[in-house]
Amino acid sequence: MLRKITLKAAIAAVAVAGAGLLVPAPAKAADTTWKMHMVWVPARPEAKAYQKFADNVSESAGDALDIQLFNSGSLGVKDADMLRILPRGNIIQAAGLYPGYLTRDKPQYAYTLPAGVVSSPEKLKTILPDLRSIYEGTYDEAGIKLLGFVGHAVRDTHIMCKEPVNTLEELRSKKLRVWEQFHVDVFEKLGVSAQIIGQNDLYVAMQTGVVDCAVYPIGLAVTVSLQEVAPYASYLFPYVLHPLNLIVSQSAFDELSPEVQQVVMDTAAEVEEESFESYLSGVNDTKALEQFEKDGGTLLDPFPEEDRQAFVDAARETWKAISNENGEAAQANYETLSKAIE
DSSP: OHHHHHHHHHHHHHHHHHHHTTSOOOOOOOSEEEEEEOOSOTTSHHHHHHHHHHHHHHHHHGGGEEEEEEOTTTTOOOGGGHHHHGGGOSSOSEEEEOGGGGTTTOGGGGSSSOTTSSSOHHHHHHTHHHHHHHHHHHHHHHTEEEEEEEOOSOOEEEEEESSOOOSHHHHTTSOEEESSHHHHHHHHHTTOOEEEOOHHHHHHHHHTTSOSEEEEOHHHHGGGTGGGTOOEEEEEEEOOSOOEEEEEEHHHHHTSOHHHHHHHHHHHHHHHHHHHHHHHHTHHHHHHHHHHHHTTOEEOOOOOHHHHHHHHHHHHHHHHHHHHHSHHHHHHHHHHHHHHTO
8 A cells, every 4th residue: 555655656746746847937027127107098089198118128138127107197106296205216217298297396387388379289399409408407407318109099188069169259158167277367358258177077067057168188188078068169279288297216217228228218209200190190189089079069160260360369469478577597488489380
């Protein structure tokens, strides 16, 4: 009996050893792992661009660097704290950021490139070198490296209303929602009453009559089903404002080998080019318009050219006045960009 048990045990041991040969070895961890923060949900086109950056760097760098992207602010990092958190390189090492969220520490960014002052989306790409210089002044001081930009998801901004509205004269009899104080001031110059209402409260505000119309791109409106309560839309101005930034901790970047640094920078340049091509083509606007019309929405003729020019003129007047009232940094940014957009 002992012999039989011993023999069985030996056979079992051999079987286990043989099976172990078939078990794959655990994947080798990268030499360096970065955590990357962004606030956008994965379905947003901007989020997909950042995900492509993280994936392509991880693939091209091999075992040298793996970038793990955390969406929807899931790491608990606040964009307003970016100048204080990212330089340390211990909580996160990279981020996707809208510079307008830095206004607590850098108030001038509230007026650096407000929506409405640039008359065409194509102009945004031509002024990227000027914007890079402005942002790098902030980031270099903080210990952050600006790798490049990501284009916005949409290029057109509309006035969306419960009833057909596509002239400033018609809009003057309506209650308008805007997303920032700058537009309150601009529309006041045009004789239109506007108020700030957050995105999360907009649907109910429109439904209950708090406002009749909203400044909102169709390309984003369909993501919150705004067409259900504001089924009429008319184009007023291009969606041109701060480009999204792709930034990393300078100290974390400096720890990479020159070869991996080059991979990171080359990949950022590729993502910038592709995302701006998508932005300028209006591909996401077109897709959203199809959904908007499928859901019963109506795209009206654009606001007349004279109304669109009146809006740009009012926006630029407001931009100049606010910049001159808010210190040397705001004034310097205005001087640089107002010349660049002409």
